[in-house]
Amino acid sequence: MQRKSLSSPGESPDLDRYAEIIKSGRYFRKISLVPLKGMLRHGEFVTLNAEEYLIRENHTKPPELIVLLEGSLAVTSQDHFIMRLNHPGDVVGEMSVVSSNPKPYADVIAEEDSQVIIFPKHLFKVAEGDTKVSVAYYIFSHILAEKLRHVTAQSLLKKNGRSHQDLSPxxxxxxxxxxxxxxxxxxxxxxxxxxxxxxxxxxxxxxxxxxxxxxxxxxxxxxxxxxxxxxxxxxxxxxxxxxxxxxxxxxxxxxxxxxxxxxxxxxxxxxxxxxxxxxxxxxxxxxxxxxxxxxxxxxxxxxxxxxDTDKLTGLANRRKMDEFLDAMVTLFPEEKQPFSFIIADVDHFKHYNDAHGHQLGDVVLASVASIFKNSIRRGDLAARFGGEEFVVILPNCEKDNAVLIGNKLRLAIAAEKIPYQEQQPLGNLTCTFGVAAFPEDADTKELLLKKADDCLYKGKSGGRNRVVAADPL
CATH class of the missing domain: 3.40.50.2300 (Response regulator)
Incomplete structure (x- = not known):
């Protein structure tokens, strides 16, 4: 193991490069380069050979925050694997920094030749009575907040994957x-x-x-x-x-x-x-x-x-959908799991409502919602977007497969027996669908929604009762 201080004065090409690498990590994207380089000057650059230990479990040593630059680190306890750091900017050691226990709870070992930057615990301390905090403390707080955001997103997706009907403990x-x-x-x-x-x-x-x-x-x-x-x-x-x-x-x-x-x-x-x-x-x-x-x-x-539930349809409501979509986007840089977004609109719904009244209109919405609910996989999310619009979020689903799912839903809705459906302008009650995929078609939540909505508009303009998919970026 070789350690080198990064505290040299003046400009440093290495420091600039390290800052760019770390900034690409999931916990550092929102931090600008200037404060990040300021923090790096307090760190040590460490190179590790494959199978070399950076931390040994239960060995008393000052706690340190470790940020990966290159390579892969495994975190183990009693020879049991806990987690792996293999993306630049991945972080370990934050819990030992905030803990009062001087002994590490786990081993950290290089799985291949690796490079890390290490920061001492004292860098993230605030003296009692001090009204100002250091740049390092600010960044450390940001890391903890981002980790919490990722854990919360993972928890939300796992919770959605469980059946609420199975209440057997x-x-x-x-x-x-x-x-x-x-x-x-x-x-x-x-x-x-x-x-x-x-x-x-x-x-x-x-x-x-x-x-x-x-x-x-x-x-x-x-x-x-x-x-x-x-x-x-x-x-x-x-x-x-x-x-x-x-x-x-x-x-x-x-x-x-x-x-x-x-x-x-x-x-x-x-x-x-x-x-x-x-x-x-x-x-x-x-x-x-x-x-x-x-x-x-x-x-x-x-x-x-x-x-989180829309009272009329029993599907997720708009608030739940926004939370779920935020979680999918948050976790993508880490899990690299593509997902698809489908938006659907009941064709000529206003015509149906005007002709037959809002009570029968509600029957239509409940019937369509039931098809969505019974057609999706566990872990997918079906929601009422508003009015007569519905959405489905499909984790780990490429666009081509999402189009197939959209067509399956479209055919099921067209085949549903709904009162007075033959009086609709198309001779049946149908839905039009727009499909977009992340990150193939959009790299932000806002763009994903817009592209799916644009596809829905194209489907409406093109005759309705069809599925239209977005063009890639």
């Missing part, structure tokens, strides 16, 4: 002790009959793919994950990974016997724990509490869903 039990798992299952069947249970007997099995299942509740015995000096840090890492599920946790373990261990669990935001051996009554009491809390949360979720 999924409970994970991670415990190597088969006898204990059997006892937990027996009590659970009496207390929470609607719950589904997944038993995990090996930590390795869970850590290799911790997000394979979306758990509503986790029961864990972390004690045997490691022994001796490594136990506390291993338990800390396990619970932090479990916390990413955003699900309540119950620790059932002999580990809870010591007060200092219970204090550790409390520090990790684990509010409920039970010492082994335990009685059926104690477990029933805790599970009953969790069951009641679960359904309270579900009630709140239903309120949120109602706030």
């Amino acid at each position: 999924l409970i994970g039990v991670l415990d190597p002790d088969k006898e204990c798992r059997v006892k937990i299952k027996s009590v659970l069947e009496n207390v929470w009959k609607k719950a589904s249970l997944i038993e995990l007997e090996s930590y390795q099995e869970f850590l290799e793919n911790p997000f394979e299942n979306h758990f509503d509740f986790l029961i864990i015995d972390p004690e045997k994950i490691a022994e001796g000096s490594k136990q506390t840090d291993s338990i800390r890492n396990l619970i932090e990974i479990c916390s990413a599920h955003l699900a309540p946790m119950l620790i059932i373990s002999q580990f809870c016997k010591k007060e200092e261990n219970r204090q550790l669990l409390a520090e990790l935001s684990v509010a409920d724990f039970l010492q082994k051996p335990f009685s059926d009554f104690d477990l029933q009491h805790l599970l009953t509490k969790f069951r009641k809390d679960h359904y309270r949360r579900k009630e709140l979720e239903q309120v949120e869903i109602a706030a």
Whole structure:
């Protein structure tokens, strides 16, 4: 490993180049080059050989913020993969900068020859009583905000991918002790009959793919994950990974016997724990509490869903659509997942309303919405855009496939039995569709909406009851 300070005075071609590279990263795009170069002067340029460690887990050293310039870094804990940094401007170490724990929670290793810039923790501190903040502190705050924005976007898309009709809670039990798992299952069947249970007997099995299942509740015995000096840090890492599920946790373990261990669990935001051996009554009491809390949360979720739902059609409303579209655009630089946008308009809807009244007009809108709802994939979003306009957002869908989906919807609507449809100017009740894809046809949300709307207008002008796709950029 070679380290070189970037604090040399005057202009530096290398500094300019590094700033341009980092600015292309997802967390730095909105930061201008001048403050970015100012921050870089406080950093160190580090070159790493393949398989060389930049950070070793549990080695006491001053926390640092690491920004990738070139190459690929893997973040692991106890030899379990956590994440990869392989895009210029990717960042790791921000949590150690804000944490009071001097020991890193993970290893950072170069997967190939790599270059990074490292910034010391003190650079991002603000002295007590100081009314001004440094440029570095401003940039660091921006990084945290951008990371939160990306996490929020990912959460929104994952939430949309889950079926709201399936209210059966999924409970994970991670415990190597088969006898204990059997006892937990027996009590659970009496207390929470609607719950589904997944038993995990090996930590390795869970850590290799911790997000394979979306758990509503986790029961864990972390004690045997490691022994001796490594136990506390291993338990800390396990619970932090479990916390990413955003699900309540119950620790059932002999580990809870010591007060200092219970204090550790409390520090990790684990509010409920039970010492082994335990009685059926104690477990029933805790599970009953969790069951009641679960359904309270579900009630709140239903309120949120109602706030995001168009009352007449049952589809997502305009606010929800805007949030979803923002999330897709936000995550594209990271995930490189193209998506398509379809906008549809009921042909001659005003004619139908004027001839048959608003009540039957509402029947038409509800019927069309039902076709949209029943025709999309899980993870797609169908929304009422306003009036007689509808949209569908199709993640991971190229334009050609979106056109096929648009035609499928068009034919289904034309085949729907709707009162007085034969009295429409086209002899049937139909819809016209406009299709645009991101980033093939548009590189901003606003342009995507405009191009899809322009296609809709072309379809209307060209005779209606058709699907028109946008031209690429």
